[in-house]
Amino acid sequence: MNHRAHCDVLVLGSGMGGLAAAALLATDGFRVIVAEKMPRIGGRCSTMDYDGFKCITGVVGVETRGVVQELFERVGADFDVREAGPPRYLINGRICQVPSSGGMKQLMMAAGADAMEVEAVMNAITGALHWRTPTAGVPLGDWLRQYTSNPGIMEIFQALVSAVLFVNVNELSVHTYFEFLRKLKGIQRFGYALGGSISLARSLARVVVDHGGEIWTRCRVNAIKSENNIVRGANVSRRGKSISITAPVVISNAGPRETARLAETGIKDHYYLRELEQRMSPAMITALQFAMDEPLFESNHLLVTGAQSLNAVYQPTMVCPEWAPEGRHLLVAGSAPRNVQEPFDGKYEIEQCLADLSAVFPGFESRAKLLLAGTFQGGWPGMHSLPGRDMDMKTPVINLYNVGDGVKPLGYTGLPGVVATGIHVAEEVMGRNRILTGAP
Ligand SMILES: Cc1cc2nc3c(=O)[nH]c(=O)nc-3n(C[C@H](O)[C@H](O)[C@H](O)COP(=O)(O)OP(=O)(O)OC[C@H]3O[C@@H](n4cnc5c(N)ncnc54)[C@H](O)[C@@H]3O)c2cc1C
Structure with missing residues (x-):
């Protein structure tokens, strides 16, 4: 049996781009449903509990005093981020601090x-x-x-x-x-979310629910529906049921390529599809997470120069001890391939990152216990698009939008870029689509 539901705005995916848009629209009176295929929310801004360590699915450090914090204040969401000091730099084997x-x-x-x-x-x-x-x-x-x-x-x-x-x-x-x-505009300030990165997603989700919206987890969008080039909603599956959701506006957080795939034959503009193939180039990265008894260096964040692929090491527990069992530390090491044009070899990237860590920090193997090693690519990349190679937030289907890191405005990266897309699309929907759709 096919079930039915209706809302003013259907948000596909509970990443921070989707939740930013959903929270703004919900506080403005729109009835919003957020459909998330995973059991947990936040996408690449979430947390996996691993032996008591708050391991990341993406976001480690959060920009403060910028667009992310502004959004939280605007919708009345808790922004529990503890600010960290500036990063240190590893240059010629020495750790440097700069003003x-x-x-x-x-x-x-x-x-x-x-x-x-x-x-x-x-x-x-x-x-x-x-x-x-x-x-x-x-x-x-x-x-x-x-x-x-x-x-x-x-x-x-x-x-x-x-x-x-x-x-x-x-x-x-x-x-x-x-x-x-x-x-x-000068030095970037950042910090770590006290309850792990997922707590940011939870704060925004709470706003959505408090304003009458719904967050449906374990709910996969199978197809985005349109008629005469205007979006009509989506077909989803949830707890073994097929549900047809009608909505005059659909905001997709799944990445522009996946959005186009889900829109099936709805997108008739072949030039757009060609642009999608030619312009978008995903950022593929590697992140290794370790349990430590002692911090590796006296700072929460180290930018590494001169290594083969390792570029940054974070110790969030220097600022938020809440991220690890008492007295222990979480270390996150990140790396990116030197040539993004070459095929991404995940196994090689992990080995290279491990080799870099051993070369940079003598005795690293005996001090660190590997918790998780992951390469971020395909549907779960570092970013869906390299900066400057993003697509437009509007798709060729009227009222079908993309948000997230495949459609960032120029000059933005990571979480601030993603939140900026959520704000941009929500403001557009509040202004224009209110008339077009007759929503409240
Ligand atoms: C290892 C790593 C470290 C990073 N570190 C930082 C950092 O320190 N600071 C920073 O600012 N940025 C960082 N980033 C980048 C940041 O994580 C991302 O830019 C941001 O979280 C992406 O958010 P999003 O809204 O675009 O999408 P996502 O977080 O990917 O959310 C998309 C959601 O849509 C859901 N979805 C997809 N398809 C469907 C479907 N068919 N039906 C239902 N749901 C669906 C997914 O499950 C997911 O939850 C990092 C990324 C990675 C991978």
Whole structure:
């Protein structure tokens, strides 16, 4: 038997993009259903309990005092994030700390660059930030090599963009890089969610439910329905039942490719489908999670330069001891392949990340117990799209939107980018679709 349900807005997926949109729309009076195929919410901003350790499914560090915190305040959700200090940097085998102002110069000096080289790079950066953004289509690496041939300087940029934007200096457009720096407006502040990253998703889900919305977990969307190029809802399966949900607006958090697949023959615009294939390039990364008796270094976050693939090591328990059993520590190591054009070999990436950890931290094997090793690709990537290669939030089907990290605005990455898409789409629905659909 086919069951039926109706709502004003159906949100496909409970990642932070979907929940951001759902929370805003619910507080504005829309009746929202969030359909999530997994038993837990949050997608790649969630938590898996592993021997008492709050292991990540994606997000480790959360930007504070930016768009994410603003959204939580706007919808009245708890933002229980404890701020962490600035990261440290591993340069030439030494851990360095740099001040929040003038830090880039000091990093380059620590890498062995002389004052003239540093000056040349800093002048070029100032010009690109405040005068003319360099030509689009030029890779950051090529642009930098006009001003320096110092391998230490290149390694610093490599570590920064690889850890934060999940891409390499030779694959990131210099234009996208400076858009990102402009959006940052100075030093980024971040922290860790006290209850694990899932607690952020739970806060937003609570807002949805408190305003009459529903979160359906273990509910898979099988097809998005449309008629005459206008979305009509979706067919889902939940607890062995097939349910046809009618909704005048559908917001998909599943990633643009999966959205297009689920929309079946609804998308008639073949140029859009071709763009989807050619433009989108997912960020594939590796994350290893370890249990430790003692912290490995005296900071919560270390950016690693000069390693083969390892780019960042987090110790969230230095800030939130709640993430591990009492007296113990969780360590998360992240890496990205040096060449995203080559086929991603997950086994090799994990081995390389382990080898880097052993090379960088003597005695690492005897101090750390591996809890989880994961490569993030396919339907669960680092990001659905590399920065600067995102698709539009609107699909060719009227009232079918994408949110999430495949449609980030230029200059954004990770969670802030994802939340920005949720806000953007929700505001569009509140403004325009209220008239189009007759919703409250
Ligand atoms: C290892 C790793 C570390 C990261 N670290 C950070 C970090 O420290 N800071 C940061 O800001 N960002 C980080 N990121 C990036 C960040 O995790 C993502 O950008 C963000 O969480 C993605 O959110 P989203 O809303 O786009 O989608 P997702 O979180 O992927 O949510 C999509 C949801 O849709 C559901 N879904 C899919 N298909 C269906 C269907 N057919 N029916 C029903 N439900 C469906 C999925 O189950 C999922 O729950 C990291 C990512 C990874 C992988």
